[in-house]
Structures are given as structure tokens and as C-alpha cells.
Amino acid sequence: MATSTMRVAAGVLLVVSALATLARAEDPYLFFEWKVTYGTRSLLGVPQKVILINGEFPGPRINCSSNNNIVVNVFNQLDHPLLFTWNGMQHRKNSWMDGMPGTQCPIAPNTNFTYKWQPKDQIGSFFYFPVNGPLHVIPNVITAEFRTFIEIVFENPEKSIDSLHLDGYAFFGVGMGPGTWSPEMRKTYNLLDTVSRHTIQVYPRSWTAIMLTFDNAGMWSVRSNVWERYYLGEQFYISVISPARSLRDEYNMPDNALRCGKVVGLPLPPSYAPAR
Structure with a gap:
């Protein structure tokens, strides 16, 4: 279709x-x-x-x-x-x-x-x-420890605008500008009154910087909202892992979770609930 x-x-x-x-x-x-x-x-x-x-x-x-x-x-x-x-x-x-x-x-x-x-x-x-x-998983996954504060810089070398979305979080757009990002650009960041959001634009041949704390454990998608770019693979996942392995930080995989691919027939991951 x-x-x-x-x-x-x-x-x-x-x-x-x-x-x-x-x-x-x-x-x-x-x-x-x-x-x-x-x-x-x-x-x-x-x-x-x-x-x-x-x-x-x-x-x-x-x-x-x-x-x-x-x-x-x-x-x-x-x-x-x-x-x-x-x-x-x-x-x-x-x-x-x-x-x-x-x-x-x-x-x-x-x-x-x-x-x-x-x-x-x-x-x-x-x-x-x-x-x-047809749903295919982009295998590009990076890991981050729970509650790590991080800066992410998106660069767009194309001639058209891009729009990036992060699931699971609100982040702060702290800066943007033309050309290629460099550490010197941090001097231009707005660290006082920037707006919390979950989607941000990256203008043609420009960069955009965001900051956030990974305080939501789980696997989260970062992807382009421009469907042509998303279809071509502009997406990756961030696996936020809590060392505590506690229900305080992440729910267990639900019993009704669908299984597909290599996990069909495998048991659920170990429960975070204390052993009785």
C-alpha cells in the first residue's frame, strides 16, 4: 500500500x-x-x-x-x-x-x-x-545511566528543516545556530529561562542543542518527525538503565506484553519486586 x-x-x-x-x-x-x-x-x-x-x-x-x-x-x-x-x-x-x-x-x-x-x-x-x-526496529541504541544529566547536539546538513522528537521526556532547548556546532557555542546557550518541550526544530545547515536529565528509566525513541527522514532511518533509541533495578524507577514488563522475533517463547525479565 x-x-x-x-x-x-x-x-x-x-x-x-x-x-x-x-x-x-x-x-x-x-x-x-x-x-x-x-x-x-x-x-x-x-x-x-x-x-x-x-x-x-x-x-x-x-x-x-x-x-x-x-x-x-x-x-x-x-x-x-x-x-x-x-x-x-x-x-x-x-x-x-x-x-x-x-x-x-x-x-x-x-x-x-x-x-x-x-x-x-x-x-x-x-x-x-x-x-x-511493515515495522522494522532501527538497531542503533545508546545507553545512559539513570539520572545522568546530558547534552545532545543535533546537526542538520540538509537544505530542508528537520524536527526531532524525544519520547519519555521533556527537555530544554538551550541553543541553536548556523553551520557546524563547536564547544565554543556553549557560550551562547540560554541557561536561564529556556522552555521545556519534547520536540524541537533543526534549521537547514544548522545545529540545535538540548539538555535534560535522564530521570525516566526505559527504552526511548529519538526520531525525526519528518516522515521521509524517519522512513529512511533517522531514528535511534536511548536505553536508560537504573542500577537499583527497583519498581521505584521502572515498572515490570507487563504480563500482556506482545512478543515477536527472537523473544517469542522466552520468559518475562526478572521482576523488580522483592523476593518473598
């Missing part, structure tokens, strides 16, 4: 509002059932094949409060594998629900999978979208 003729239910707002609540044992649960199918919609007056969620395009809006438990049971009624990723959601301690090929096996046709996650201490409007078609 040619990607140029397919439109997906992307760009849908996920609205998170902070509401005052009474003390309780557990935050409220919101349950959703999504049936993902093909359909035809006229976009700009031209009928096109699209991906629908419960017959809707764009897909349904999720209205929730910060820290709600979101449970989405996805039924894949397409003819190819499917994942959902949730741009901007940090998935604290829970990269298992990030919905990228490096952290989750795809939902096979005519099967279902249940996502469970929290917009933990987050407020704002976000969007989700399906990752569909």
Missing part, C-alpha cells in the same frame, strides 16, 4: 486538565475500546483511503485529568501490523506502553492489545497516531 495514498487518524488532540480531587487510594480509570479499520473520506474534496478509529477520522478525543489511568483496548482490523504512540506523554517508568517498534511488538492483524498508561503530572494538549505498515 503506497503511503502517499494513505491517511491515518493522526493529529488528534489528547487534552489533559488538572482538576482538584479528594484524596483516594487510586486515581480514576477511563476505559476505551477502539476498532481500527479502513475507510474512505474526502479530504479537500478528493476521496482517499484512510484509517478509522471506531469509524472516526480523525480519531476520538480523549478528555482526561492529570494522573488518570487510561486503558485503551485496540482491535486491529487492518491487514497489517499496528501500534499507537502518544506524542508528548512521558509514560513515567513505563516505556512498555510507548508504542514504538523498539519498545513494543506490533499488534498483528485481527488481534487486540490493551494499552494502560497515565498522563503523570502532565497538563496540556497532545496527540496520538498509529504507526502502521
